[in-house]
Amino acid sequence: MVGFTLDFSSDQFRHRKTDDSEGGDGGYGGNPNAFFDLVGDGLADVVFLLLLDGKPEANPNWTFAEEVLDGLVQFAQPSPAVTHVELLFPPSSKHKEMHFASYIGAKAGFGSSFRNQHSFYLGDNSGQWRAVPLTAKQAALRLRTECEKHKHTQYSLMRYAFAVPPLRAIASLLPESVGSPGHCANISARCLKNAIPEIGIEHSSNWYGPTTLALELSSDKHTTATREALETITHIRSIGEDEDLARAVSTILHNTDEELKALEPHLIRDSIAALSLRAVGDGLDDVGRRICQRQLATALLRYSCTCT
Numbered sequence: 001m002v003g004f005t006l007d008f009s010s011d012q013f014r015h016r017k018t019d020d021s022e023g024g025d026g027g028y029g030g031n032p033n034a035f036f037d038l039v040g041d042g043l044a045d046v047v048f049l050l051l052l053d054g055k056p057e058a059n060p061n062w063t064f065a066e067e068v069l070d071g072l073v074q075f076a077q078p079s080p081a082v083t084h085v086e087l088l089f090p091p092s093s094k095h096k097e098m099h100f101a102s103y104i105g106a107k108a109g110f111g112s113s114f115r116n117q118h119s120f121y122l123g124d125n126s127g128q129w130r131a132v133p134l135t136a137k138q139a140a141l142r143l144r145t146e147c148e149k150h151k152h153t154q155y156s157l158m159r160y161a162f163a164v165p166p167l168r169a170i171a172s173l174l175p176e177s178v179g180s181p182g183h184c185a186n187i188s189a190r191c192l193k194n195a196i197p198e199i200g201i202e203h204s205s206n207w208y209g210p211t212t213l214a215l216e217l218s219s220d221k222h223t224t225a226t227r228e229a230l231e232t233i234t235h236i237r238s239i240g241e242d243e244d245l246a247r248a249v250s251t252i253l254h255n256t257d258e259e260l261k262a263l264e265p266h267l268i269r270d271s272i273a274a275l276s277l278r279a280v281g282d283g284l285d286d287v288g289r290r291i292c293q294r295q296l297a298t299a300l301l302r303y304s305c306t307c308t
Helices: 041-042 064-076 117-122 139-149 160-165 169-173 184-197 210-217 219-230 243-254 257-260 265-279 286-306
Strands: 047-052 080-087 098-099 127-135
Touching: 041 265, 047 210, 047 265, 047 286, 064 098, 080 184, 080 210, 080 243, 117 286, 127 219, 127 286, 139 184, 160 169, 160 184, 160 210, 169 243, 184 210, 219 265, 243 257, 243 265, 257 286, 265 286
Parallel strands: none
Antiparallel strands: 047 080, 047 127, 080 098
């Protein structure tokens, strides 16, 4: 377990759609004056896979069917299980949306087409999220453009059957073109493969469940490539080497929303960049990497729910 210079939980599947609104100007209710252009300010080449870790006990607000589904998803996947994944990209002045997701009972869409965002991300599921950074040239714009094509894709529970043996062996025979139904991992993998093929996702998008997609993109192969790319971004600094940055990271992770909004834009950018680099740091064991991924997710979700 590595040491750290700075010490740093709504339904896991279902969102109700407010309407069929598209992309657009956000909708999380944050202070518009706190928003700034993360893409234009240095994070154009970074995107994130957002992961929701499974809980040992079911949410008391779930229906019986939701409890059964959660149990099956966790039982059929490697442990520790991830029960949901979605895509997150830095906002820009033209596109403030940060989330693209697919939930049971709803069509795929950007974040503002679902309600209860703050409760879903920072309520019952607080502390359960992790984020995996991925890098490529103009990754944010390329992934956002691809996600536009996949809006309104139907959710499919049946595709989970092809994410585990023995049916996983024939998963590649299922269609994975734009508009083909799928669950959260199918659609996330599909968008990433189409938008950023150089990331090198190994299998058909239908092969993946939430856990297997998370494991692949957290593998040494991907973390090494991401770390090398992030290290070329000149404004990324070590949290332990910069007192102002360390205070900003602590504010994003622990302080009030008002204190977060009061941070200088470049400190929010540098904090997210530094936490991204830490999440793919060399020498981390599995526990350390999960802690760093959780810190990164907390920063991203507090920013997306508060400032956009």
